[in-house]
Amino acid sequence: MNELLLGLADDELVIGWRDSEWTGIAPLLEEDVAFSSIAQNEIGHARAVYERLTDDADALAFDRSLDEYRCAPLVELRLLDWGRTIARRWLYEVADEIRITALMEDPDVGGLAAKINREEAYHRMHAEMWRERLRDEPRFRDAVTELWPYALGVVLPAQREALAARVALDEVEAVERGSHTDDFAPLWDEMTMVRRSAPVGSQW
């Protein structure tokens, strides 16, 4: 269970980080606001889940070595293209809904999962709206095809059939969590830089 929660929290932290990279440079002002808000929510979810696993969420979030992160490769990818970014947001939100609603049945974390789910409802509306707008664009469709094996790696094997049905794609071999993409090392370096460089005993 802890492994599952750590994977979930790492996914939320890292996708929050990636989404925040659009702050200030999104193609529309509305999307600057949307991506910043979504990123803030996702990192808030990461913190709440880390707090179920430890007394020091910052330490768990930022003091691990690169190999100890359990995030799915989907969230690590550095996507410089808006179509690919939207394809990831949409695939991630669909996959995330499947695992979060499953966690809502859990006696220990069900209440927290239900709270996260309420907030995610707005991320899904945003993702579906963009998916509707881009669904016939070749660049978007190519991005969905490219990212689909990664999206499958977000959920447990038993949940993949439901995910495939939900996005109307055939199940393929998943890119599993456990190893990292080449994009993760530079991101890890950036994410942990302040904590690593701060003198011991620094107060925030």
Added chain:
Amino acid sequence: MVTADQVWAALEEIPDPEIPVVSLVDLGVIRSVDVSEGHVHVEFTPTFLGCPALEFMKRAIEDKVPGANVEVIQDDSWSTDKITAVGREKLRAAGFAPPAPRLVQIQAQVHRCPYCGSTDTKLENIFGPTPCRSLRYCESCRQPFEQFKTI
């Protein structure tokens, strides 16, 4: 010795850090106050998990009620339905459309302009200046406004 009523009255004086027209009690984020043998225990539920005002609100409670033990409850017991009737009216008067009740929101997507009362409004952005707000535009009085999200 302090009573629960006195603690509630003190908490009513703490403004929301982002929308100071409403208090923490108006927002419904104080789930319970328990006073026994001089010890005060306050259960506090965050609005959005990523809300940066969370720590600020917790500290404000500790400052206002010295010695209180503030427990942050992270489950789904808070929803925008917990905002009190007084709180909803304060929000509306300040130009923030209060959130629709959860049941109504699911059944009918009606959003009323806080300025002129028209329901002829359109969504401009699901996201706004804070995670709890959307941006809408009133076609009737041509005024943009902030709509509290129903969660």
